[in-house]
Amino acid sequence: QEPEQGQGRGQGQAHERPIGFGRMKRKEDPRFVRGKGRYVDDIQLPGMLHGAVLRSPFAHARILSVDTSAAEAHPKVKAVITGETLAGLGLAWMPTLSMDTQAVLATDKVRFQGQEVAFVVAEDHYAARDAIELIDVEYEPLDPVVNARHALAPEAPVIRDDLEGRTDNHVFDWEAGDSAATEEVFARADVVVEQTMLYPRVHPAPLETCGAVAAMDPVDGKLTLYSTTQAPHAHRTLYAMVAGIPEHKIRVVAPDIGGGFGNKVGIYPGYVCAIVGSIVTGRPVKWMEDRSENLMSTSFARDYHMAGEIAATREGRILGVRVKVLADHGAFNSTAQPTKYPAGFFHIFTGSYDIEAAHCEVTGVYTNKAPGGVAYACSFRVTEAVYLIERLVDCLADELGADPAELRMRNLLRPEQFPYENKTGWTYDSGDYPACLRKAMDLVGYEELRKEQSEKRARGELMGVGLSFFTETVGAGPRKHMDILGLGMADGCELRVHPTGKAVVRLSVQTQGQGHETTFAQIVAEELGIPPEDIDVVHGDTDQTPFGLGTYGSRSTPVSGAAAAVVARKVRDKARVVAGAMLEVAPDDLAWTKGRWSVEGDPSMAATIQEIALAAHGSLELPDGVEGHLEATTVYNPPSMTYPFGAYVCVVDVDPGTGSVKVRRFVAVDDCGTRINPMIIEGQVHGGLADGIGMALMEIIGFDEDGNCLSGSFMDYLLPTALEVPAWELDHTVTPSPHHPFGAKGIGESATVGSPPAVVNAVLDAIGVRHADMPLTPSRVWQALQGGEVEA
Numbered sequence: 001q002e003p004e005q006g007q008g009r010g011q012g013q014a015h016e017r018p019i020g021f022g023r024m025k026r027k028e029d030p031r032f033v034r035g036k037g038r039y040v041d042d043i044q045l046p047g048m049l050h051g052a053v054l055r056s057p058f059a060h061a062r063i064l065s066v067d068t069s070a071a072e073a074h075p076k077v078k079a080v081i082t083g084e085t086l087a088g089l090g091l092a093w094m095p096t097l098s099m100d101t102q103a104v105l106a107t108d109k110v111r112f113q114g115q116e117v118a119f120v121v122a123e124d125h126y127a128a129r130d131a132i133e134l135i136d137v138e139y140e141p142l143d144p145v146v147n148a149r150h151a152l153a154p155e156a157p158v159i160r161d162d163l164e165g166r167t168d169n170h171v172f173d174w175e176a177g178d179s180a181a182t183e184e185v186f187a188r189a190d191v192v193v194e195q196t197m198l199y200p201r202v203h204p205a206p207l208e209t210c211g212a213v214a215a216m217d218p219v220d221g222k223l224t225l226y227s228t229t230q231a232p233h234a235h236r237t238l239y240a241m242v243a244g245i246p247e248h249k250i251r252v253v254a255p256d257i258g259g260g261f262g263n264k265v266g267i268y269p270g271y272v273c274a275i276v277g278s279i280v281t282g283r284p285v286k287w288m289e290d291r292s293e294n295l296m297s298t299s300f301a302r303d304y305h306m307a308g309e310i311a312a313t314r315e316g317r318i319l320g321v322r323v324k325v326l327a328d329h330g331a332f333n334s335t336a337q338p339t340k341y342p343a344g345f346f347h348i349f350t351g352s353y354d355i356e357a358a359h360c361e362v363t364g365v366y367t368n369k370a371p372g373g374v375a376y377a378c379s380f381r382v383t384e385a386v387y388l389i390e391r392l393v394d395c396l397a398d399e400l401g402a403d404p405a406e407l408r409m410r411n412l413l414r415p416e417q418f419p420y421e422n423k424t425g426w427t428y429d430s431g432d433y434p435a436c437l438r439k440a441m442d443l444v445g446y447e448e449l450r451k452e453q454s455e456k457r458a459r460g461e462l463m464g465v466g467l468s469f470f471t472e473t474v475g476a477g478p479r480k481h482m483d484i485l486g487l488g489m490a491d492g493c494e495l496r497v498h499p500t501g502k503a504v505v506r507l508s509v510q511t512q513g514q515g516h517e518t519t520f521a522q523i524v525a526e527e528l529g530i531p532p533e534d535i536d537v538v539h540g541d542t543d544q545t546p547f548g549l550g551t552y553g554s555r556s557t558p559v560s561g562a563a564a565a566v567v568a569r570k571v572r573d574k575a576r577v578v579a580g581a582m583l584e585v586a587p588d589d590l591a592w593t594k595g596r597w598s599v600e601g602d603p604s605m606a607a608t609i610q611e612i613a614l615a616a617h618g619s620l621e622l623p624d625g626v627e628g629h630l631e632a633t634t635v636y637n638p639p640s641m642t643y644p645f646g647a648y649v650c651v652v653d654v655d656p657g658t659g660s661v662k663v664r665r666f667v668a669v670d671d672c673g674t675r676i677n678p679m680i681i682e683g684q685v686h687g688g689l690a691d692g693i694g695m696a697l698m699e700i701i702g703f704d705e706d707g708n709c710l711s712g713s714f715m716d717y718l719l720p721t722a723l724e725v726p727a728w729e730l731d732h733t734v735t736p737s738p739h740h741p742f743g744a745k746g747i748g749e750s751a752t753v754g755s756p757p758a759v760v761n762a763v764l765d766a767i768g769v770r771h772a773d774m775p776l777t778p779s780r781v782w783q784a785l786q787g788g789e790v791e792a
């Protein structure tokens with residue numbers, strides 16, 4: 001039973017509101033539901049100008065000339081910035097988070113449709129938009145590379161001829177696992193099933209597009225940048241390194257963010273242009289992209305062409321998995337993941353199964369498409385890994401004529417195998433997988449559904465049941481293994497308790513809708529017994545918060561959440577010393593119950609945390625060496641990753657005449673370890689499941705053969721609405737992480753990671769086809785029903 005309103009974990013003492021973990025309405029919502037959120041586009045500064053970006057109409061073209069004279073003559077235009085202007089400042093190119101370079105504004109060539117070519121700063125937004133139309137760019141179109149499969153062909157045009165000595169479109173080769181051992185198990189397997197599959201290019205498409213307001217103070221030389229960022233501190237360091245502005249003269253503020261989903265991890269040319277615009281004009285400059293710009297030019301996700309193989313015994317014991325991946329990275333390798341991992345955490349493609357050997361190879365290539373790669377609630381490419389293995393297991397079930405649930409149950413890791421080192425060297429921390437799958441099957445009524453299905457089949461009706469079982473790896477670092485551009489993945493946290501017992505906790509992570517203002521207050525409340533409403537959570541402002549790597553890869557709870565607990569425990573320890581002085585006993589004789597230190601054996605002799613806070617700021621004499629006040633700081637370097645998991649079951653009905661898919665039911669059983677706020681967790685899962693239905697059935701960023709983006713608006717890039725999603729049926733198991741201070745694992749991306757294969761498996765189960773690529777739109781399903789090959 002979950003602690004409900006009024007009860008925290010552990011003590012479970014009665015109170016009107018939870019002091020600690022449990023369901024609690026979000027502290028941030030009163031301002032959001034009243035329309036009082038403050039997003040980047042709400043920022044208005046005195047004298048502020050507006051910027052707009054001119055973008056390339058071509059996917060690949062040489063720039064012959066750029067004539068800005070007409071734009072400059074526009075009465076409301078204050079500055080026109082081109083690649084040449086930036087080149088003069090040494091800023092035409094910037095480093096990407098993957099140690100590649102990316103054009104801020106194109107100088108030599110344009111390399112994808114929508115690439116930034118020039119930036120106009122004007123008195124208002126409309127004038128800026130009008131003036132970009134006045135810029136005359138002469139292009140010489142070049143052949144584009146659109147299909148990643150042709151990127152390495154000898155005759156393919158070289159996209160990155162800006163890179164010295166570059167003669168092809170190859171970005172990186174990477175492998176994991178043991179190829180010889182895998183070869184060996186495949187050689188002795190009774191059954192080998194091969195399946196190629198594409199995880200298509202998709203887009204996180206947050207409600208709020210990307211943007212920034214840059215204000216360079218000409219007097220003190222300090223730059224303030226309000227921007228849509230998931231990682232304000234890392235961005236600040238990068239701006240310092242790139243622009244040469246001293247880091248203490250840069251303040252990055254992420255105000256309220258209208259959804260990130262990975263879209264706001266990277267640094268976009270528009271941010272840099274807004275900064276340059278402010279330096280050039282001496283006035284604040286706002287740049288806010290529109291929906292088409294967001295869809296066409298900012299970080300896409302996936303685009304993984306996977307050739308997978310699974311080997312098993314005739315009885316259905318999985319022996320090995322191997323895969324070759326062709327990864328389309330677009331025109332610049334600006335994907336964000338820890339430096340050592342060019343394919344993110346794709347390592348985890350062995351999934352949740354006890355297998356003997358595995359091997360994967362990933363080759364990254366450049367194409368004439370927008371850059372990006374790690375985005376859209378992916379846990380650093382775990383989405384692709386889970387899709388691969390969960391599709392392969394269903395293909396194997398099809399081959400063996402086995403029930404996909406039974407096949408999974410037979411091969412799942414068993415609880416006694418944890419901590420479990422998988423075949424690519426990653427150690428899963430904890431789990432009871434069979435119990436989780438069993439719970440999902442019971443909840444959905446698996447046996448009855450199969451009965452219903454066979455009855456319907458006999459009548460020619462198409463109904464399908466699809467499963468997936470996923471394991472994620474979230475909570476990057478530790479920093480000795482993980483960094484981004486040399487910045488180690490550890491998070492700072494500061495906690496101050498004021499004299500009256502109210503507190504402020506300062507985080508390095510940045511919420512984009514996940515509810516950190518609530519859950520981080522609950523973590524401190526759980527540890528200190530101060531009510532969450534008495535705790536102010538400060539985040540998203542580099543001048544106000546300690547350094548840390550930011551929110552992505554569901555790392556906030558595993559890393560910063562741990563930091564918040566550790567810092568609260570430091571304060572609790574300090575409070576013990578103060579309480580000892582107050583009660584005139586040795587600190588060792590005191591015992592902690594949530595919110596108070598009391599004398600062991602005499603609970604009437606006690607001091608509450610609020611009384612202790614006042615005493616710590618008062619005239620009470622403290623033992624030698626103990627400083628006054630009640631505060632602490634910490635930097636948490638996680639010892640390892642956390643491994644959330646879950647079992648999902650999707651039930652669909654397919655119309656054989658039109659190929660349209662109706663998701664009838666969706667059962668999701670998640671395990672994210674200790675749960676801070678079940679209501680927020682459910683919200684995270686609901687959102688992720690809708691993402692999964694979107695990707696499985698309708699979302700794709702497509703291109704024509706000239707490299708024109710075909711998904712530049714929500715008319716073409718379809719998102720699921722309330723009409724396409726069922727009433728979710730959720731449950732959970734709780735397997736605490738043994739190495740996290742309070743046993744939590746991340747949850748923010750679990751459902752997006754885990755649900756697409758469940759939906760696809762259900763549709764394919766309904767239509768009796770082994771594989772078809774996402775998105776399973778009515779036309780594709782219909783095509784597959786006619787026996788056609790369906791490939792994205």
Ligand code: MCN
Pocket residue numbers: 206258259260261262375376377378379512513514515516519520551552553554555556557558561672673674675676677678680681684687744745746747748749
């Ligand atoms: N939580 C909890 N108990 C746990 C684990 C998490 O109560 N055991 C709570 C956390 O305290 C937090 C929320 O659930 O309030 C998500 O926590 P976590 O899993 O740590 O993920 P992050 O906070 O790091 O969020 C990042 C993750 C990512 S990477 C993407 S992408 C995504 C996602 O969150 N983007 C989102 N969910 C999103 N939800 C919203 N509304 N908006 C986004 O942009």
Ligand code: CUM
Pocket residue numbers: 230260261262263265374375376377378379380381551552553554749
């Ligand atoms: Cu891969 S999207 Mo989230 O990690 O911001």
